[in-house]
Amino acid sequence: GGIITQTPKFLIGQEGQKLTLKCQQNFNHDTMYWYRQDSGKGLRLIYYSITENDLQKGDLSEGYDASREKKSSFSLTVTSAQKNEMAVFLCASSNGQGTGQLYFGEGSKLTVL
């Protein structure tokens, strides 16, 4: 089996700060995803990538950048953290584009003071 590793698990930032989350997978999957989880709103797609150096915008991409420099890693940057923002960011990977099972990491919890 494989694993998705997200770092850091907890991230505390200041308003306006640029913050980066990292995700590594050892499944050798082509496709990787970033979702944002807010209470009561489910998971919302921020970015996904179908191969190295590819980026596809999701439904919530404004305010975020992403980077896929290697097949095994996918990073997400909050370009300007919003005051009192609190959310969990979930990274996932899969074979195929949307047709295969997603394997998720345990999440990175962001708190903005």
Add this chain to the structure above:
Amino acid sequence: AQSVTQPDARVTVSEGASLQLRCKYSYSATPYLFWYVQYPRQGLQLLLKYYSGDPVVQGVNGFEAEFSKSNSSFHLRKASVHWSDSAVYFCAVSENNNAPRFGAGTKLTVKP
């Protein structure tokens, strides 16, 4: 607009009772359909997946789901729930090789 709707934010059932969690979607073609579960302090895990064939698909831990094209629904069922089934359940839909979109989730509480 394409959407995935889970109309019940919270469901409470007694241990041993049957369960149905509802999911409706608005996509033009028959999409790939998934149910995931998120146990406390854990990542999401796949329960089951459907694309074609028998509209009733079996998953792990006694869960099953039924696809209805006429109703654009993919409801999750279990005949007899256990306290360990308490978790948040997410329906997800993918169409035309696009990334899956998720519903808002249903938090299930099983009372002893």
